[in-house]
Amino acid sequence: MAEQYDDTNRGAAFTPFPTQSLILQGKMNVEGQDRKICLIKDETKDGRKIVEIYEKMAVMFENDKDGNEKRPDFSGPMQNNDNLKVSGWRREKDGKPYISLSVGDKQGAAPQQQSTLPDDSIPF
Numbered sequence: 001m002a003e004q005y006d007d008t009n010r011g012a013a014f015t016p017f018p019t020q021s022l023i024l025q026g027k028m029n030v031e032g033q034d035r036k037i038c039l040i041k042d043e044t045k046d047g048r049k050i051v052e053i054y055e056k057m058a059v060m061f062e063n064d065k066d067g068n069e070k071r072p073d074f075s076g077p078m079q080n081n082d083n084l085k086v087s088g089w090r091r092e093k094d095g096k097p098y099i100s101l102s103v104g105d106k107q108g109a110a111p112q113q114q115s116t117l118p119d120d121s122i123p124f
Helices: none
Strands: 010-014 021-030 033-043 049-055 074-077 084-093 096-105
Touching: none
Parallel strands: none
Antiparallel strands: 010 096, 021 033, 033 049, 074 084, 084 096
């Protein structure tokens, strides 16, 4: 039987699909808790128009790599968990940019990965 990939505390962010666009941002109160949100206009596979609501879960700041290319390009605290941080590395696959993400202990270092994208490849 093939070994199953464990993607716990890992993720990736890619260029949006052509049907997706950020339309609004703001906050919404849910059961007494203010939450920062953004609304993404999209459509289903059958062409039905939808608006997806996304909640902020972390913030990442650009890092000074100090000559260490294995250091994350971005890192920052997770919302609602003082013990966790998120780290991101610029990557490329098949000529398309993305950011590889890892969640780890705020006190310890996140797993190190190699950056392969030039600084101007990610539009922020």
